[in-house]
Amino acid sequence: MPSFPKKWTLIIVVLAVVIPLLQPLMPDLVSDYRLFLVTTMIIAAIAVLGLNLLTGFNGQISLGHGAFYAVGAYVAAILMDQLNVPYYATLPFAAMICFIVGYLFGLPALKLEGHYLALATFALALAVPQILKYKWLEGLTGGVQGIVLSKPEAPFGLPLSEDQWLYYYCLIVMIVLFWAANNILNSRSGRAMMAIRDYRIAADTMGIDTALYKTVTFGISAAYTGIAGALSASAIAFVAPDSFNFFLSIKFLIGLVVGGVGSLAGSVVGGIFYVLVDNSAQALSTFVKNDLGLQFDLSAYTVFGILLIVLMYLMPMGIVGGVYILVRRLQRAGRGAIGTTPAMVAQSRPTRPAEAGKGH
Amino acid sequence: MEQFLQQLASGLANGAIYACVALALVMIYVSTDHLNFAQGEMAMFSTYISWQLMNWGLSFWVAFILAVVFSFIMGVIIERAILRPLHNAPVLSVVVVFIGLLAICNSVAGAIWSYLIKEFPSPFPKSSFGIAGVIGPHQLGVVMVTLIVLALLFLFFRFTPLGLAMRAAAQNPQMARLVGVRVDWMLALGWGLAAAIGAVAGIMVAHIVYLDPNMMGGILLYAFASALVGGIGNPAGAVVGGFIVGVLENMVAFTGNQIEKATGIYIIGNGEKLSVALIIVIFVLTVKPAGLFGRVVVKRV
Numbered sequence: 001m002p003s004f005p006k007k008w009t010l011i012i013v014v015l016a017v018v019i020p021l022l023q024p025l026m027p028d029l030v031s032d033y034r035l036f037l038v039t040t041m042i043i044a045a046i047a048v049l050g051l052n053l054l055t056g057f058n059g060q061i062s063l064g065h066g067a068f069y070a071v072g073a074y075v076a077a078i079l080m081d082q083l084n085v086p087y088y089a090t091l092p093f094a095a096m097i098c099f100i101v102g103y104l105f106g107l108p109a110l111k112l113e114g115h116y117l118a119l120a121t122f123a124l125a126l127a128v129p130q131i132l133k134y135k136w137l138e139g140l141t142g143g144v145q146g147i148v149l150s151k152p153e154a155p156f157g158l159p160l161s162e163d164q165w166l167y168y169y170c171l172i173v174m175i176v177l178f179w180a181a182n183n184i185l186n187s188r189s190g191r192a193m194m195a196i197r198d199y200r201i202a203a204d205t206m207g208i209d210t211a212l213y214k215t216v217t218f219g220i221s222a223a224y225t226g227i228a229g230a231l232s233a234s235a236i237a238f239v240a241p242d243s244f245n246f247f248l249s250i251k252f253l254i255g256l257v258v259g260g261v262g263s264l265a266g267s268v269v270g271g272i273f274y275v276l277v278d279n280s281a282q283a284l285s286t287f288v289k290n291d292l293g294l295q296f297d298l299s300a301y302t303v304f305g306i307l308l309i310v311l312m313y314l315m316p317m318g319i320v321g322g323v324y325i326l327v328r329r330l331q332r333a334g335r336g337a338i339g340t341t342p343a344m345v346a347q348s349r350p351t352r353p354a355e356a357g358k359g360h
Numbered sequence: 361m362e363q364f365l366q367q368l369a370s371g372l373a374n375g376a377i378y379a380c381v382a383l384a385l386v387m388i389y390v391s392t393d394h395l396n397f398a399q400g401e402m403a404m405f406s407t408y409i410s411w412q413l414m415n416w417g418l419s420f421w422v423a424f425i426l427a428v429v430f431s432f433i434m435g436v437i438i439e440r441a442i443l444r445p446l447h448n449a450p451v452l453s454v455v456v457v458f459i460g461l462l463a464i465c466n467s468v469a470g471a472i473w474s475y476l477i478k479e480f481p482s483p484f485p486k487s488s489f490g491i492a493g494v495i496g497p498h499q500l501g502v503v504m505v506t507l508i509v510l511a512l513l514f515l516f517f518r519f520t521p522l523g524l525a526m527r528a529a530a531q532n533p534q535m536a537r538l539v540g541v542r543v544d545w546m547l548a549l550g551w552g553l554a555a556a557i558g559a560v561a562g563i564m565v566a567h568i569v570y571l572d573p574n575m576m577g578g579i580l581l582y583a584f585a586s587a588l589v590g591g592i593g594n595p596a597g598a599v600v601g602g603f604i605v606g607v608l609e610n611m612v613a614f615t616g617n618q619i620e621k622a623t624g625i626y627i628i629g630n631g632e633k634l635s636v637a638l639i640i641v642i643f644v645l646t647v648k649p650a651g652l653f654g655r656v657v658v659k660r661v
Contacts, residue, residue: 055452061455108645111649114451115393115454116395116649118395118455119395119645120642122584123634123638124638126578126637126638127637130631130632131635134631134635135626135631250462250463253459298467300467301464301466305460305461305465305467306460306464309442309460309461312453313445
């Protein structure tokens with residue numbers, strides 16, 4: 001898939017910066033609550049990007065990225081709570097520790113492929129809440145109670161509310177991280193990552209140090225997701241072990257699959273998507289109950305589950321991939337595809353990134 | 361000593377459950393090479409069905425049989441409708457579909473029966489069953505039911521033409537097809553059987569862990585550990601692995617308790633059960649991926 005057009009990226013970034021400043025003009029449209037919602041979307045997008053770097057671009061399946069999110073959140077929370085480190089200074093620490101944890105987990109993962117890696121990370125995701133409650137860590141993690149923090153305030157006396165500042169803070173982090181990811185992927189290292197995804201043995205033969213690339217990618221991916229966790233600790237101002245359960249990892253997977261496997265823009269779409277569905281679950285449930293008259297407490301996960309299965313059939317490349325194919329078809333129809341043979345269509349169709357993780 | 365025997369007995373009872381679920385996982389693995397991450401939630405759903413039937417006034421064993429039959433049909437339908445088209449799909453797609461199934465089963469069970477924890481009856485008579493102070497009636501019953509299920513399965517696969525056909529379809533689909541076995545249907549039947557065995561495990565364990573939509577999470581993880589310890593492609597190995605892991609799990613917690621009592625230092629206890637499973641899974645996968653009884657797979661490239 002080609003990368004998102006630069007012009008559009010710029011326009012979206014400018015809009016993202018300007019729109020919240022219009023709050024005095026349109027207080028209802030740009031409310032603090034909505035800004036906070038968008039902030040959580042930004043955090044989700046970063047976390048999904050982390051998973052995408054590993055699964056989408058390197059072909060290592062992870063069902064346990066909630067674990068790295070949890071590590072990031074706890075590192076940030078403990079630093080703020082115990083050592084009074086300012087919130088913005090926690091990010092490098094969270095990234096570093098998550099990188100180390102991810103790198104270490106990547107070492108045994110080297111021996112695992114496909115289903116087995118999924119299984120190992122699945123086990124990790126299930127065990128996370130228990131590990132966080134471990135008695136010896138209680139002094140740091142606060143045990144079941146978790147840690148209560150305070151929300152960051154705008155620096156330099158900027159006339160911004162807490163939610164507004166939080167939004168800009170996360171937006172800046174997101175832009176930096178996406179820019180970095182884009183540069184990594186368009187470099188020699190990025191091409192090596194994708195070569196390993198597409199055909200590990202061939203990549204090995206070409207002289208790529210697959211073991212090094214796979215473990216480092218695991219570390220980078222964990223660091224991205226850990227930064228998202230650290231941001232969420234500041235945003236929600238609270239961490240507790242049971243919020244990092246298995247379903248958190250499922251949400252990242254949903255973001256990945258719905259947005260687009262192996263696509264930067266897809267990570268954003270995926271992050272936006274899962275936060276939206278998660279937040280509209282209540283409305284959805286009342287809709288089913290009152291308007292359809294079914295006595296059924298529909299939860300977000302029913303929708304997620306059905307979507308996951310349906311998407312695998314209809315749009316294995318996620319929303320971004322689907323839109324991309326649609327646009328191409330429309331363009332071709334517009335040009336009046338004279339003399340296009342089926343073979344040419346097949347050739348121009350991009351390879352399915354869902355091939356990622358196919359054990360060769 | 362008595363405490364030790366108690367722990368051993370309870371380990372064996374848990375092990376029986378793990379063995380059942382592990383067997384279900386292995387059945388699906390040998391025929392399709394898929395790890396069914398939704399196995400636990402499917403079993404949980406079946407357990408709710410049996411609970412609902414009992415709530416409507418049926419006796420335990422009638423509800424048990426109906427729920428198992430229901431699970432069998434559910435398994436066949438899931439295979440035919442959802443997994444069949446993904447037969448040659450990449451691993452990620454298959455894993456994602458399993459996670460989708462897991463999410464659906466979990467949330468639908470929660471939607472229908474709520475997330476409140478429910479008590480689940482035990483069918484085994486309280487008195488004159490089990491050995492006083494060592495093994496309780498329910499634990500002994502669980503082990504016995506598991507052994508009966510295993511014996512039935514063994515007889516089915518060893519001595520019936522259908523069982524033979526299913527084994528053939530799993531071992532060598534192309535050759536089986538050539539001699540007239542309907543491989544597609546054999547795979548679906550395998551799924552049905554796996555779902556049914558899972559249902560037995562779920563109904564048996566519900567009395568111990570209580571009924572709620574998340575009850576099978578830890579059990580599934582232990583079942584995966586069991587299947588891996590026994591060698592993921594080996595049904596008998598899965599059963600042995602189940603008992604090994606069940607006893608090991610209880611012994612780890614028991615030893616942890618003893619150490620804490622003796623020295624006052626807490627190292628490990630019941631709160632770390634899932635972490636123990638995580639360690640077993642990663643240890644076996646990295647150190648001895650073939651497990652105790654599995655074949656070492658050699659790949660040509």
